[in-house]
Amino acid sequence: MNSDAVKKYLLGLQNRIVEGLEQIDGKKFLRDKWERPAGGTDPSTGVKTGIGAGGGISCILEEGNVLERGGVAFSHVQGDKMPASATAHRPELAGSSWEAMGVSLVMHPRNPYAPTAHANVRMFMAKKPNGETAFWFGGGMDLTPYYGFEEDAVHFHQTCKNSLAPFAGDLHAKYKKWCDEYFFLKHRNEPRGVGGIFFDDLSVPDFDTAFAVQQSVGDHFMKAYGPLLERRKDTPYGERERDFQLYRRGRYVEFNLVIDRGTIFGLQSNGRTESILLSMPPLVKWRYDWHPEKNTPEAALYETFLVPKDWV
């Protein structure tokens, strides 16, 4: 168990993803390094948790050629005492010191034919007062198209599957299902997009294997998303497609602010707001009780793509 190796991997991954996206976009990301003092309050108890000794690097591109807004955030935070909300399901870790690190990214392309994508890889480590340690990895990636293309969904899911193929057990089936379940807007009765993979609490069979799963997922993000961005970024579009994109981005906001556990926990526990909200789209519309007309590409998104299915 070596958190330095994980940190080194995550920082390298952030760099590689940012450089890959800069090649596609033609503009450079801002690299914003930040640190924060210890502090922070457990949202469930109001007690100071010791959250806060930490920092990160937020890489952000706004008004790019291809990306209207995209962020790739690395953060590494530590604390003296596990927040109660984090030990509710792990009572044996109450009182442990802990550290968490991860890379999280969301890309909002300008072109409505290019899908939005999200990916995240993270690790949590805890050290009990008696010296015993625990760790778990989590992560995944998912795709949110505005206009659906079957070949894009298939490529994304196939790449997700490839990322998990080297490992024992049918991880892809399990993590794809988990993704479909997690990225779902109950209040809309609607999936966020076409899915991908999602996992959490991974600590078996051992640290090295779990870390290898995380690395493989992280390494496959640009293979999954880069070709789709290249393929769709210059598709001609008009006001209608732009309008639909801005409307659908509202669902992304709703998911991240109402449902996403990482976002809500971060905001409630005194995380760095601007880094957490890198995921927000640059421009968003809401409109009352709007539904696409039948037999339009917009209706096809709902009927064909926002429906969990086996894409590969």
Next chain:
Amino acid sequence: MNSDAVKKYLLGLQNRIVEGLEQIDGKKFLRDKWERPAGGTDPSTGVKTGIGAGGGISCILEEGNVLERGGVAFSHVQGDKMPASATAHRPELAGSSWEAMGVSLVMHPRNPYAPTAHANVRMFMAKKPNGETAFWFGGGMDLTPYYGFEEDAVHFHQTCKNSLAPFAGDLHAKYKKWCDEYFFLKHRNEPRGVGGIFFDDLSVPDFDTAFAVQQSVGDHFMKAYGPLLERRKDTPYGERERDFQLYRRGRYVEFNLVIDRGTIFGLQSNGRTESILLSMPPLVKWRYDWHPEKNTPEAALYETFLVPKDWV
């Protein structure tokens, strides 16, 4: 205790507010009547609550002359069994049947010099299995300017104060403070706007008086907000002011989706999403770590207006 009288008042109030706004705007609101079958799940237990036998009228104006988006929603819902989340602080009401009704509104004017306003008046009634009943009223109004005008803030607060002046006890001092505390974005360390009044759990000294407070608050909304809308709706503005307005609207979204109890409970408990999200602005921007330049009107908003103070 007469819920029919409350319902009649609320429907009349909705009509009067909509008609008042239509006079200012020049365009008509859509009046959308809806009903829903029983159903719904308690977010804290996953148990079906019986929420849902109910309906409402959502009045909405989009792309008006003055209001870019504005909604005035009446709803009346009933259930067989109080949700656990609602009885956590009222254990004596576990197992009670209940009904809730209210009018809730948010106005997003097009002109950045015209402030956004929110108001809400609501009543909750519960009937215990032994036949005993309980009720409480809640409500308030608050103002969210993009460009601050002292005379607007003073007028709004003075009108709030007037609405409570007929009643015993210094309700205004109490409800103003409650408003400042409630409409606060902890993750931004920022008030939502210049405040107003907010109250909940009002059942003393008796039903008639509590209902009279609710009526007075409801009746004062157009007196508080109408003149501000009239005064600012035609102020010339440019791209800079529009941009700042769209950016600041992001805070409104963050408040409503991350913090507002009514919105979150509604979305989690299978409420009517389109009516709940009438509060969302029509067009919103997010931008990374943006701060206004010193000695600008935008900086003055933060320094002078987004600071709780005694305006009257």
